[in-house]
Amino acid sequence: MALLTDTSSSAGAVKSRVVRQYNFAQTLPALLLILVFFVLPVLALLLRSVMEPEPGFGNYAELLGTTTYLKIFLNTFIVSALVTVVSLLIGFPVAWALAIMPSRLSTVVFAILILSMWTNLLTRTYAWMVLLQRTGVINKTLMGLGLINEPLPLVNNLIGVTIGMTYIMLPFIILPLYGVIRRIDPAILQAAALCGATRFQALTRILIPLAAPGMVSGALMVFVMSLGYFVTPALLGGTANMMLAELIAQFVQSLVNWGMGGAAALVLLVVTLTLYAIQLRLFGPARIGER
Amino acid sequence: MTEPFLHIEGLRKDYGIVTAVQNINLTVERGEFMTFLGPSGSGKSTTLYILAGFENPTAGDILLDGKSLIATPSHKRNIGMVFQRYTLFPHLSVGENIAFPLKVRRWGKAAIDARVREMLRLVRLEGFEERKPAQMSGGQQQRVALARALAYDPPVLLMDEPLSALDKKLREEIQHEIRRIHQETEVTILYVTHDQEEALRLSDRIAVFSKGVIDQIGTGPELYANPSTRFVAEFIGDSDFVTCKILSMRDGLADLSIGAGAPIAGVPVHGIATAGGTASLMLRPERLTLTRGTAPQAMPSLPAAVLDITFLGSNIHVAASTGSGETLSVRLPFGHPATAGLSRGDTVFLGFDPAGAHVFCG
Amino acid sequence: MLLNFDRLGAWKWILLAITGLTAAFLILPILFIAALSFGSSQWLIFPPPSWTLRWYADFFADPRWLEAAWTSFRIAAIVTVLSVLIGLVASFGLVRGRFIGKEALRALFLTPMILPVVVLAVALYAFFLRIGLNGTTTGFVIAHLVVALPFSILSITNVLEGFDKSIEDAAVLCGAHPLEAKIRVTLPAISHGLFSAAVFSFLTSWDEVVLAIFMASPTLQTLPVKIWATLRQDLTPVVAAASTLLIIVTIALMLLAALVRKGLKS
Numbered sequence: 001m002a003l004l005t006d007t008s009s010s011a012g013a014v015k016s017r018v019v020r021q022y023n024f025a026q027t028l029p030a031l032l033l034i035l036v037f038f039v040l041p042v043l044a045l046l047l048r049s050v051m052e053p054e055p056g057f058g059n060y061a062e063l064l065g066t067t068t069y070l071k072i073f074l075n076t077f078i079v080s081a082l083v084t085v086v087s088l089l090i091g092f093p094v095a096w097a098l099a100i101m102p103s104r105l106s107t108v109v110f111a112i113l114i115l116s117m118w119t120n121l122l123t124r125t126y127a128w129m130v131l132l133q134r135t136g137v138i139n140k141t142l143m144g145l146g147l148i149n150e151p152l153p154l155v156n157n158l159i160g161v162t163i164g165m166t167y168i169m170l171p172f173i174i175l176p177l178y179g180v181i182r183r184i185d186p187a188i189l190q191a192a193a194l195c196g197a198t199r200f201q202a203l204t205r206i207l208i209p210l211a212a213p214g215m216v217s218g219a220l221m222v223f224v225m226s227l228g229y230f231v232t233p234a235l236l237g238g239t240a241n242m243m244l245a246e247l248i249a250q251f252v253q254s255l256v257n258w259g260m261g262g263a264a265a266l267v268l269l270v271v272t273l274t275l276y277a278i279q280l281r282l283f284g285p286a287r288i289g290e291r
Numbered sequence: 292m293t294e295p296f297l298h299i300e301g302l303r304k305d306y307g308i309v310t311a312v313q314n315i316n317l318t319v320e321r322g323e324f325m326t327f328l329g330p331s332g333s334g335k336s337t338t339l340y341i342l343a344g345f346e347n348p349t350a351g352d353i354l355l356d357g358k359s360l361i362a363t364p365s366h367k368r369n370i371g372m373v374f375q376r377y378t379l380f381p382h383l384s385v386g387e388n389i390a391f392p393l394k395v396r397r398w399g400k401a402a403i404d405a406r407v408r409e410m411l412r413l414v415r416l417e418g419f420e421e422r423k424p425a426q427m428s429g430g431q432q433q434r435v436a437l438a439r440a441l442a443y444d445p446p447v448l449l450m451d452e453p454l455s456a457l458d459k460k461l462r463e464e465i466q467h468e469i470r471r472i473h474q475e476t477e478v479t480i481l482y483v484t485h486d487q488e489e490a491l492r493l494s495d496r497i498a499v500f501s502k503g504v505i506d507q508i509g510t511g512p513e514l515y516a517n518p519s520t521r522f523v524a525e526f527i528g529d530s531d532f533v534t535c536k537i538l539s540m541r542d543g544l545a546d547l548s549i550g551a552g553a554p555i556a557g558v559p560v561h562g563i564a565t566a567g568g569t570a571s572l573m574l575r576p577e578r579l580t581l582t583r584g585t586a587p588q589a590m591p592s593l594p595a596a597v598l599d600i601t602f603l604g605s606n607i608h609v610a611a612s613t614g615s616g617e618t619l620s621v622r623l624p625f626g627h628p629a630t631a632g633l634s635r636g637d638t639v640f641l642g643f644d645p646a647g648a649h650v651f652c653g
Numbered sequence: 654m655l656l657n658f659d660r661l662g663a664w665k666w667i668l669l670a671i672t673g674l675t676a677a678f679l680i681l682p683i684l685f686i687a688a689l690s691f692g693s694s695q696w697l698i699f700p701p702p703s704w705t706l707r708w709y710a711d712f713f714a715d716p717r718w719l720e721a722a723w724t725s726f727r728i729a730a731i732v733t734v735l736s737v738l739i740g741l742v743a744s745f746g747l748v749r750g751r752f753i754g755k756e757a758l759r760a761l762f763l764t765p766m767i768l769p770v771v772v773l774a775v776a777l778y779a780f781f782l783r784i785g786l787n788g789t790t791t792g793f794v795i796a797h798l799v800v801a802l803p804f805s806i807l808s809i810t811n812v813l814e815g816f817d818k819s820i821e822d823a824a825v826l827c828g829a830h831p832l833e834a835k836i837r838v839t840l841p842a843i844s845h846g847l848f849s850a851a852v853f854s855f856l857t858s859w860d861e862v863v864l865a866i867f868m869a870s871p872t873l874q875t876l877p878v879k880i881w882a883t884l885r886q887d888l889t890p891v892v893a894a895a896s897t898l899l900i901i902v903t904i905a906l907m908l909l910a911a912l913v914r915k916g917l918k919s
């Protein structure tokens with residue numbers, strides 16, 4: 001009997017280990033894909049930044065020591081910050097309204113938000129290229145109203161990029177912020193009113209502080225996404241205000257300078273991951289990219 | 292001697308350094324209703340899951356009709372189970388849920404239909420065949436789960452706290468259903484619960500689990516009258532404990548003294564007792580007598596001061612404090628002469644039959 | 654007060670106005686493009702002098718547009734199948750498994766979602782140059798799979814975590830082989846998660862521009878690449894027609910998703 005017990009015991013232990021390994025094995029196809037076609041290529045690219053044309057940090061010295069490149073960094077930052085602030089200023093009242101308006105109205109707005117998010121990025125950018133061009137509807141309307149005499153340059157500059165990117169980022173700040181405001185108990189604001197707070201005081205002292213975590217988290221997300229944006233800046237921005245993602249593409253495609261491309265990629269990567277880590281630290285795993 | 296129907300032998304399960312159960316030995320007769328009773332975390336579910344084949348034991352064996360089940364995978368064990376949570380297949384109707392094990396066994400359509408109707412009748416849910424689980428109450432879902440588990444005539448039915456998510460009234464209603472179904476089908480049931488009342492109401496025999504071992508196995512009355520450990524005494528029925536000193540022992544009976552009182556002879560003793568050592572004397576509230584004025588002559592008694600008197604309908608509950616500050620409860624029928632005019636602070640004598648009390652050592 | 658729509662007073666109208674304007678800001682450009690695709694003006698003058706189907710005719714007459722659309726569809730379809738399959742298996746491991754480093758693995762699987770796509774595009778481009786996958790369907794599929802998989806894993810782990818494993822255990826005790834139990838019980842019960850994984854994966858690939866620009870060759874390009882290349886030259890109304898077709902596909906998928914979700918609920 002003891003013999004029997006022993007065998008069944010070791011069989012039991014072996015089986016649970018087998019189950020565990022089987023569970024791990026299930027993740028192997030995904031792991032292989034990510035390792036070979038994500039981790040490895042990205043690491044290889046970063047490695048090239050210190051290996052080409054010769055080993056050392058020459059690429060970084062050039063990247064951080066050349067006015068042209070520094071200007072691009074600054075511009076990337078300015079555009080991203082601008083887009084974030086504008087998105088937040090528009091997004092907060094919209095999310096607030098969505099959280100309290102009758103569901104028949106909010107359903108329509110949600111449908112529009114989701115349709116917009118799901119519409120091809122190029123289509124949306126193209127729409128703004130057409131709308132903002134010299135002979136576009138916006139310039140024509142403004143001239144027709146007699147507000148301006150000459151068409152305004154709205155495209156291939158900071159205005160164009162900001163409008164186009166805000167257009168794309170708005171849903172990303174409205175939806176999470178809506179969730180945050182939705183979870184605030186209306187009774188808290190009733191209590192504030194009973195305490196004698198005016199509407200404005202209730203807004204600045206109660207509602208905004210309560211919604212602040214959502215605002216910061218949404219803003220960080222929009223900022224991070226904007227930093228690495230490629231398509232919209234490339235089409236709506238001008239050569240004078242190139243952004244970092246475009247610079248990386250240009251290093252690789254037009255200049256075939258892999259060392260500099262890798263260095264610029266590392267800068268973008270470090271900034272992105274740092275901000276993302278801050279986001280994680282502050283707010284836990286965010287549902288980034290949820291559509 | 293005939294082969295026992297279900298035999299569990301030396302069962303043990305370790306999770307890393309945690310031992311969930313150990314030294315589980317149990318024999319269940321065909322058609323018996325056996326309940327595992329014990330507090331949460333005492334290893335009841337683990338034992339059941341090993342029987343179901345979801346966990347492998349670290350040691351030990353399970354024999355059904357003399358054949359070991361250990362090597363048989365869950366889906367070939369032909370065991371039925373009702374789980375603690377609702378486990379109806381959400382995308383299938385009630386009828387399809389009950390038909391599922393039969394389809395898996397490749398029964399013919401006519402046979403399946405007939406069986407599904409029979410099972411629905413058994414659990415009294417005729418006419419619910421087309422419903423989806425989400426459209427049913429928790430109690431109804433558990434009845435369907437029961438029908439599904441019984442559809443293929445399993446020799447053994449496992450039930451892991453199937454009623455714990457239901458409210459008290461519904462729970463009692465379904466307990467009656469389970470009893471009736473057990474009598475009608477004569478299936479062998481292993482039932483897990485942490486509710487002593489449920490265990491007493493349903494079971495032929497009860498295995499009391501404590502910290503991963505079975506403390507005692509027996510019928511409800513046996514456990515109540517003869518608890519073999521302090522834990523069982525506490526878990527089945529109400530009990531109070533008084534510290535005492537063992538004077539001497541023989542044949543499982545001990546002589547003991549409480550405080551400075553007279554020796555009390557012939558109390559059944561459990562555990563390893565040593566003369567001169569301290570132990571706990573267990574007294575049940577409903578088996579104590581209460582007298583006022585002078586101590587009773589016919590039996591040993593303890594003097595105590597009344598702390599509180601509670602009227603509980605048919606009973607009156609008196610809490611009293613002994614000389615050493617331990618609290619004892621007495622339950623007396625309404626209108627008992629000794630309770631007339633009794634008030635807090637009165638001195639009373641609590642008498643008991645030594646043969647009906649128990650001493651636990653260690 | 655501030656969270657009670659009817660007691661906001663004048664503020665209510667301010668909020669409504671901002672929301673209305675924002676909704677208009679979001680929807681009008683899309684409608685505008687759809688309208689222009691039927692307009693006769695080569696220079697995209699609005700309102701158009703007259704209406705025409707000319708740009709659609711041009712689109713369907715040009716084999717390069719059609720080929721690009723077909724390529725997009727083919728790649729998106731393959732990516733969808735692979736992403737759901739790999740994501741499903743991995744999700745079972747991630748949700749049910751108990752092994753060291755599980756959480757790290759989960760985080761690793763989601764990183765392609767937060768990394769700027771341009772970095773991945775450049776890195777993969779370099780890697781594919783070396784192993785000769787640039788300009789191939791395989792290259793496209795791999796690239797899109799890397800960015801689609803996180804959505805798939807996110808959707809499926811989400812539903813799988815909400816699925817009580819006891820239900821699958823019950824099916825096994827009913828006599829179903831563990832694999833059969835997964836196929837007949839677990840998969841149907843989590844089908845809405847599988848469906849959103851499929852929709853997200855398809856759209857991720859179908860709409861993807863940046864990776865595609867790098868993977869494309871003159872002979873193999875997706876619809877977004879074709880639009881991108883055309884846009885860099887001029888704003889021809891054919892792009893408006895192509896865009897409108899894309900919007901129609903999107904709306905069709907949205908409606909399908911809504912219908913399926915409704916169907917699954919009842």
Ligand SMILES: Nc1ncnc2c1ncn2[C@@H]1O[C@H](COP(=O)(O)OP(=O)(O)O)[C@@H](O)[C@H]1O
Pocket residue numbers: 306309310311312329330331332333334335336337338
């Ligand atoms: N999968 C597991 N891993 C580690 N410990 C476990 C596991 N399952 C149960 N245990 C431990 O085993 C003991 C018995 O658990 P269980 O059988 O579920 O108790 P019960 O059903 O009586 O409440 C508990 O201490 C529990 O923490």
Ligand SMILES: [Mg+2]
Pocket residue numbers: 332335336337
């Ligand atoms: Mg349990």
